[in-house]
Amino acid sequence: MFFRMNFIVLFILCLFALSCQITSHQVKPFFSDKGTGQIPLSPKPKPKHWVEFQVVKVADWETSLAGLLDLDDPKAKAAGLKDRQEPISIYFYLVKHPKFGTFMIDSGVGESFTKGKDALPISSIVESQMHFSKMQVYQTTKAYLHQNKIDVKGVFLTHLHLDHTLGASELDNSIPLYVGPGEVTSKYFINLFVQGSTNRLLGENPNLIQFDFGKDKDQITVLDFFGDESFYILSVPGHTPGSLAFFIPTKDGAHLVLGDTSHTSWGWKEGVTPGAFTSDHKLNRKSLDFLKGLENTHKLKFVYPGHQERISVSGK
Numbered sequence: 001m002f003f004r005m006n007f008i009v010l011f012i013l014c015l016f017a018l019s020c021q022i023t024s025h026q027v028k029p030f031f032s033d034k035g036t037g038q039i040p041l042s043p044k045p046k047p048k049h050w051v052e053f054q055v056v057k058v059a060d061w062e063t064s065l066a067g068l069l070d071l072d073d074p075k076a077k078a079a080g081l082k083d084r085q086e087p088i089s090i091y092f093y094l095v096k097h098p099k100f101g102t103f104m105i106d107s108g109v110g111e112s113f114t115k116g117k118d119a120l121p122i123s124s125i126v127e128s129q130m131h132f133s134k135m136q137v138y139q140t141t142k143a144y145l146h147q148n149k150i151d152v153k154g155v156f157l158t159h160l161h162l163d164h165t166l167g168a169s170e171l172d173n174s175i176p177l178y179v180g181p182g183e184v185t186s187k188y189f190i191n192l193f194v195q196g197s198t199n200r201l202l203g204e205n206p207n208l209i210q211f212d213f214g215k216d217k218d219q220i221t222v223l224d225f226f227g228d229e230s231f232y233i234l235s236v237p238g239h240t241p242g243s244l245a246f247f248i249p250t251k252d253g254a255h256l257v258l259g260d261t262s263h264t265s266w267g268w269k270e271g272v273t274p275g276a277f278t279s280d281h282k283l284n285r286k287s288l289d290f291l292k293g294l295e296n297t298h299k300l301k302f303v304y305p306g307h308q309e310r311i312s313v314s315g316k
């Protein structure tokens with residue numbers, strides 16, 4: 001028994017010692033010159049400017065439903081859901097501010113993902129789990145931005161899971177890549193397997209900037225990024241430590257971008273959290289409940305799950 005205890009303690013110590021950040025690239029803290037800060041999300045924001053918002057679908061793909069949804073949730077059981085391959089898509093979003101220029105949410109997909117298995121900039125162990133070679137890519141980031149003459153001022157990454165960083169290396173490395181509190185600086189054993197691939201996908205010397213809202217890391221917080229009530233960043237930890245969602249007011253209701261706090265349309269409608277792909281289920285629950293609560297307190301137009309079709313919110 002004593003030896004078994006010792007073995008367990010040693011094993012835990014080893015896991016701890018081998019824990020690492022999701023990327024070894026340098027990260028800087030976020031400073032704002034626009035007087036932004038931690039604020040409540042006003043039920044009726046009155047933006048000084050309105051941003052234009054657009055969603056771009058860049059690829060179709062598939063993955064395990066047990067990763068996307070907690071199949072042990074009573075609602076999933078009642079619906080008879082079983083693990084299977086589920087169709088999903090990859091999106092990025094454009095936020096065009098009349099004064100500060102165009103920003104992206106997530107990074108799309110790079111050209112190397114259109115050239116077959118051998119050209120993938122990820123390790124074979126990651127590919128054996130994620131099957132990026134099965135992705136059908138419609139639009140690469142560099143080509144899209146070039147065709148549409150878009151000069152990107154910054155990219156907000158909903159989180160640093162690989163499928164959200166696939167286009168980052170196609171952007172000039174001076175462009176700020178913003179991530180949520182603790183997203184880079186948290187250490188996990190599992191990162192040992194993905195760090196090299198994440199490093200490559202983020203490109204050489206990326207301009208990584210981590211928000212720190214001066215908060216308890218488990219707290220949900222809101223940042224008025226441009227300081228004019230036109231675009232709110234919501235820190236919604238759980239799926240990953242620094243997961244972000246976005247609330248974008250328009251004249252007839254807001255866009256709510258969920259990131260992977262809910263990957264699926266069904267998960268959002270039923271309030272069922274993600275499954276094995278989420279790192280902290282309890283916190284993901286709290287963050288999803290917070291976002292669902294906005295349906296009752298705020299006028300929403302469309303809700304965008306991380307990997308499926310947007311949902312139209314009517315009757316509000």
Ligand SMILES: [Zn+2]
Pocket residue numbers: 161163164260306307
């Ligand atoms: Zn994802």
